[in-house]
Amino acid sequence: MMRLTFPRVVMVLTGALLLTYAFAIAPTTTSERRSGAATAEAKAPRPRGPFPPAEKTFIGVMTDKGPHDFTPVDSFTAAAKRSPQVMLFSEGWASATFDRTLFDRIRDRGMMPMLGWEPWDYRLDERARQQKLTAQEIDRIRSDQPSYRLSRIAGGEFDSYVRSWAEGIKSLGYPVAIRFAHEMNGYWYPWCELVNGNEPGDYVKAWRHVQDVFRAAGATNVAWVWSPNVRYTDLTPAISTYYPGDDYVDWVGVTGYYGKYDFAPYLSFDEVFKKTITEIRTFSKKPMVITETGASDHIGRKAEWIKDAFQTLPRYPFIIGLIWFEVNKELDWRIVSSPAVSTAFADAVAAPRYQVTWSPDVFLRTKD
Incomplete structure (x- = not known):
């Protein structure tokens, strides 16, 4: 026991x-x-999307105030009777440092930020305009900026600056778009290969280098938007010569306006865009965005142009967005320019195709 x-x-x-x-x-x-x-795990946010959904086209806006003052956006929204889903704003390399608040202000209004990222000193352009110089003189001054020559960008001289933006955008934690060095086929910017001592091939090298810096920083929440201007003449180089390749582009864009032309009193949406869109589609099948457009009323046909534009868009199912230039600059491009124009725009974007919602937890559609 x-x-x-x-x-x-x-x-x-x-x-x-x-x-x-x-x-x-x-x-x-x-x-x-x-x-x-x-x-x-159930509460953790899961990506919704894609943005925009199939057979949908988002509406965006660009103003001269950007996210510093939303008064023009509020006026645009009231006239359109709906909120835009994307806001394009510009920042120049000479003076702009990454500022998260600008992106968050746009996000907080239910819009995706699209950064127009411009490697130049835009203040030279502003001073030239204040001096009331001719258009030719302004273009010469703004395009001649050796400090921002493409070879210097591709050679890494701006890497610390680019990296600071990459790290900042990565920290946002939601998707944004970057339209880098747009309208590269025009002679009015210093990143065009026809001016500023640039050489053929320099644009693609600069584009790829900037994006490689972002990739190295882990900034993968970006849709890269490559955006030439519409071609008005065949005398300029083929747009394909500036294309960085599908591996370096998420959305292709194109800029074009119905303004006051010396050679035609009126140009429809197709007359402005179709030729360039067709050319781009020969070398890229990426989703397309009309990254800047607007219409003037110099012969009283602005409302008609808007109606035609939005009736034409569905013929291009690969166009996933249109950004309106809501600025009175040189000509009054705004939809608030008259009640008739506001009504035409509101009626057009009321169609189901343009009923789109953006939120920070979407993922961006990068295929047709």
Whole structure:
């Protein structure tokens, strides 16, 4: 017969407690942990999308105030009777540093930020305009900026600056678009290969280098938007010569306006865009965005042009967005320019095709 001593009693009680924990308490705790993990997983935000959905086209806006002042956006929204889903704003390399608040202000209004990222000193252009120089003189001054020559960008001289933006955009945690060095086929910007001491092939090298810096920084929440201007003449180089390749482009864009032309009193949406769109589609099948457009009313046909434009868009199912230039600059491109124009725009974007919602948890559609 085993004599019960105090040490043995302690051992027995300890063993009993351990068995009780193993068979009763521990399974409950583990179950609670698993349940809690499952709940946390269920609550974790999952990407919604794609943006925009198939057979939909988003409406965007660009103003001269950008996210610094939303008054023009509010006026645009009231006239359109709906909120835009994308806001394009510009920042120039000479003075702009990454500022998260600009992106968050746009996000907080339910719009995706699209950064027009411009490697130049835009202040030279502003000063030239203030001096009331001719258009030719302004173009010469703004395009002659050797400090921002494409070879310097491709050569890494701006890498620390580019990296600071890459790290900042990565930290946003939601998708944005970047339209880098747009209208590269025009002679009015210093990143055109026809001016500023640039050489053929320099644009593609610069584009790829900038994007490689972003990739190295892990900034993968970006849709890269390559955006030439419409071609008005065949005398300029083929647009394909500036294309960085599908591996470096998510959306292709195109800029074009119905304004005041010397050679035609009126140009329809197709007359402005079709030739260039057709050319681009020969070398890229990426989704397309009309990255800038607007219409003037110099002969009283602005409302007609808007109606025609939005009736024409569905013929191009690969066009996933249109950004309106809501600015009174040189000509009044705004939809608030008259009640008739506002009504035409509101009626057009009321169609189901343009009923789109953006939110920070979407993923961006990068295929047709």
